[in-house]
Amino acid sequence: MACVNTVLGPIHPDELGVTATHEHILWGPPGWEYDPEWWFHPPKVFAKCLADLVEYRELGGTTVVCCSGIGLGRDVELYRMLSRYSGVHIIAASGFHEGRNISPHFQDKSIDEMAALFEHEVSAGIGDSGVKAGFIKVGHGHYDISELEEREHRAAARAARRTGCAIITHGAWFGLQELEIFASEGLDLSRVVVSHCSSANVMDIERDKAMAGMGAFCSYDTFTIEPTWNVGSYAGDDERKADLVKAFIDAGHIDRLILSSDVNLFSLGWTRSSPYTGKTTMADMLRYLPGVLRRVGISESTFWKVMTENPKKVLPIE
Amino acid sequence: MKVETLTGPVAPQDLGIVAMREHLLLGRHGWHWAPEVRFDRAAAFESVLARLEAFKKRGGGTLVDASGITLGRNVPFYRRLSELSGVHIVASTGFGEQSSSIPGHFLGRAYRVSTDARQHWVREIPGHFYSSHGESKEYLMFLFYNELTEGMAAPCMIRTGIKAGIVQTGSAWDGVSRLEEFSIRAAAMAARHAGVSVITTSAGQARRHFELLSAEGLEAQRIVIGHCDDARAVDLGRDRSFAEKGAYVAYDHIGWEKDAPHAMADDERVALVKAMVQAGYAERVVLSSSAVGAAMGLPASSHGYERLLADFVPRLDRAGIGEAVLETLLVDTPRRLLAASQDEEAAEQLRAFAEGFRSASRQQRWDV
Numbered sequence: 001m002a003c004v005n006t007v008l009g010p011i012h013p014d015e016l017g018v019t020a021t022h023e024h025i026l027w028g029p030p031g032w033e034y035d036p037e038w039w040f041h042p043p044k045v046f047a048k049c050l051a052d053l054v055e056y057r058e059l060g061g062t063t064v065v066c067c068s069g070i071g072l073g074r075d076v077e078l079y080r081m082l083s084r085y086s087g088v089h090i091i092a093a094s095g096f097h098e099g100r101n102i103s104p105h106f107q108d109k110s111i112d113e114m115a116a117l118f119e120h121e122v123s124a125g126i127g128d129s130g131v132k133a134g135f136i137k138v139g140h141g142h143y144d145i146s147e148l149e150e151r152e153h154r155a156a157a158r159a160a161r162r163t164g165c166a167i168i169t170h171g172a173w174f175g176l177q178e179l180e181i182f183a184s185e186g187l188d189l190s191r192v193v194v195s196h197c198s199s200a201n202v203m204d205i206e207r208d209k210a211m212a213g214m215g216a217f218c219s220y221d222t223f224t225i226e227p228t229w230n231v232g233s234y235a236g237d238d239e240r241k242a243d244l245v246k247a248f249i250d251a252g253h254i255d256r257l258i259l260s261s262d263v264n265l266f267s268l269g270w271t272r273s274s275p276y277t278g279k280t281t282m283a284d285m286l287r288y289l290p291g292v293l294r295r296v297g298i299s300e301s302t303f304w305k306v307m308t309e310n311p312k313k314v315l316p317i318e
Numbered sequence: 319m320k321v322e323t324l325t326g327p328v329a330p331q332d333l334g335i336v337a338m339r340e341h342l343l344l345g346r347h348g349w350h351w352a353p354e355v356r357f358d359r360a361a362a363f364e365s366v367l368a369r370l371e372a373f374k375k376r377g378g379g380t381l382v383d384a385s386g387i388t389l390g391r392n393v394p395f396y397r398r399l400s401e402l403s404g405v406h407i408v409a410s411t412g413f414g415e416q417s418s419s420i421p422g423h424f425l426g427r428a429y430r431v432s433t434d435a436r437q438h439w440v441r442e443i444p445g446h447f448y449s450s451h452g453e454s455k456e457y458l459m460f461l462f463y464n465e466l467t468e469g470m471a472a473p474c475m476i477r478t479g480i481k482a483g484i485v486q487t488g489s490a491w492d493g494v495s496r497l498e499e500f501s502i503r504a505a506a507m508a509a510r511h512a513g514v515s516v517i518t519t520s521a522g523q524a525r526r527h528f529e530l531l532s533a534e535g536l537e538a539q540r541i542v543i544g545h546c547d548d549a550r551a552v553d554l555g556r557d558r559s560f561a562e563k564g565a566y567v568a569y570d571h572i573g574w575e576k577d578a579p580h581a582m583a584d585d586e587r588v589a590l591v592k593a594m595v596q597a598g599y600a601e602r603v604v605l606s607s608s609a610v611g612a613a614m615g616l617p618a619s620s621h622g623y624e625r626l627l628a629d630f631v632p633r634l635d636r637a638g639i640g641e642a643v644l645e646t647l648l649v650d651t652p653r654r655l656l657a658a659s660q661d662e663e664a665a666e667q668l669r670a671f672a673e674g675f676r677s678a679s680r681q682q683r684w685d686v
Contacts, residue, residue, distance in 0.1 A: 028423065029421065030347055030348065030422050030423060031388065031420070031422060031423030031424055032423045032424070033471075033472055033473070033475065034387050034388055034421075034461075035423060035424070035461060035471075036464070036475075037461075038423075039475040040475075042475075044619040070348070070351045071347070071348050071351055071421075080398030100422050100425055101422040102348075102422075103346070103347045103348025103421060103422075104346040104347050104348060104417060104419065104421060105345070105346040105347060105348030105351075105352060105615055106352070107417060108417075117352065124353075126351075127353070171631070213423065269423045279513060282532055294357070
């Protein structure tokens with residue numbers, strides 16, 4: 001029977017409900033813990049994340065997928081407490097991010113060693129926590145897919161084939177190349193979500209149509225990340241992202257559409273969550289994205305349907 | 319004049335025999351999440367303690383843990399081991415090779431920022447030179463300097479009051495990356511202000527390391543060029559030229575010949591030491607064995623810290639290196655290197671600068 005691994009144990013796919021598929025509870029590149037400039041107060045962070053998740057639930061959200069992989073802020077003990085007290089299902093990731101953010105211990109590991117690691121986390125559990133990862137996250141940088149990143153992608157494909165779990169990539173920059181790597185490992189591309197298709201520096205509807213045509217899901221997941229507060233070149237106006245979503249739906253790919261907001265409830269070692277650079281949560285997306293989409297002709301019922309039905313097609317482990 | 323150890327300041331004359339580069343725990347960031355690494359903390363404690371006691375029993379007095387910040391350093395763990403074994407332990411700050419010891423946090427920003435946005439960022443985050451993190455030598459300098467003068471960071475976001483006594487730095491074997499250059503320059507700046515020494519890794523880039531350290535104003539007498547006995551880069555001429563400038567060379571892989579492909583045999587190392595002594599540079603050589611107390615996901619050494627005194631010193635003895643020279647190699651030179659010689663005026667200037675730096679960054683500290 002298909003199920004979804006959450007931090008509190010497996011649930012039935014029909015329990016997923018409204019799912020934000022690319023979010024982060026904690027996120028930060030490895031190593032912040034050595035840098036006292038960036039230390040924080042854990043009880044305050046817990047309270048902040050809990051309040052945000054409760055608000056998300058109150059606005060209709062049911063499930064949050066935390067895309068922070070190994071060493072990137074993922075803290076399943078914390079997530080268990082947050083899930084228990086907020087009532088939101090939290091799905092934790094195995095896998096990594098782009099190569100520069102892979103912890104040094106793993107950088108020289110072979111494809112098979114990485115695949116064994118991912119498989120272990122999905123089927124046996126993360127460390128000694130007993131919590132099973134729900135999917136595998138991979139990534140590449142803005143400039144190329146490095147040799148290390150290719151190893152990571154191949155390992156993820158092999159582990160996904162063995163476990164039946166999904167892959168979520170940090171990867172519109174070279175989305176098609178990513179899918180080629182997965183396909184060459186024999187992975188069914190309908191198990192893949194290519195994220196950040198709405199990053200301002202890589203919007204490309206033709207690429208998205210091609211990826212959807214290959215069976216992959218395209219994730220427009222940077223809603224709320226706008227240049228009014230975010231200085232990254234990936235930040236863009238939400239209106240333009242809405243246009244892109246409309247074009248994607250008009251091309252007949254609504255069943256391959258993922259919507260999310262890629263926020264960090266708390267950022268480790270960088271500034272995304274600091275008040276002076278703007279602070280958004282996944283609740284903000286539920287609050288205002290229906291309005292943004294309505295202005296380009298996407299009805300509110302379509303929004304909720306996409307948020308509910310599409311994650312259910314890709315996240316369950318067969 | 320004092321030496322900062324894990325159990326507090328120690329007078330230089332009380333250090334005894336010193337092993338200048340060893341490791342208590344050794345693992346790269348991330349080992350913690352690797353299921354194949356089975357780390358039994360209690361067993362590791364036992365085994366490191368046994369190695370420290372063996373070192374003590376052979377007459378060892380002080381051991382320098384030259385792993386830097388990120389290779390498994392655990393200050394409370396080390397301190398307890400020092401208290402129980404009676405061996406003085408000097409811990410290090412700094413980074414070594416980027417690929418193994420500088421994790422992503424210190425790599426600076428990951429994405430392009432427009433010119434306007436960069437202005438915005440600099441304005442919005444006071445106290446952060448440039449964009450953030452590692453993309454400035456000043457940022458890393460403060461990281462290291464605070465560990466030398468306020469106390470080292472320990473796991474669980476704890477700033478201990480226990481100070482580092484030396485800065486470890488280095489690069490990859492075949493080149494110095496942009497970030498490694500920042501880290502080496504920062505090591506020199508922090509060491510100069512705190513009055514301590516720097517020890518390097520990767521003899522493949524030894525000359526470049528020396529240039530970068532000198533360029534930041536660190537005196538040669540404060541520079542130890544490590545790994546000079548790496549079989550890939552043995553070069554007596556280079557070692558003599560470092561000694562001539564007043565720097566030190568470390569023959570610090572004693573005992574590794576069975577465990578590491580590029581470690582030379584101990585007898586060849588004896589010949590190196592002898593050549594340096596005969597050239598009149600006995601005062602410019604330090605010795606150590608880079609033994610690992612307990613390793614997490616990295617190859618451990620089969621030998622312990624006592625190898626230097628139990629095996630290598632007798633070899634030197636047989637090779638005709640006299641008692642007085644041994645005293646120089648093992649006691650006098652390390653004592654000079656480890657004794658902090660803070661220039662009060664420079665320290666005062668830096669304190670004022672640091673105070674401005676910190677109060678600016680506190681002004682807009684987020685409260686979650």
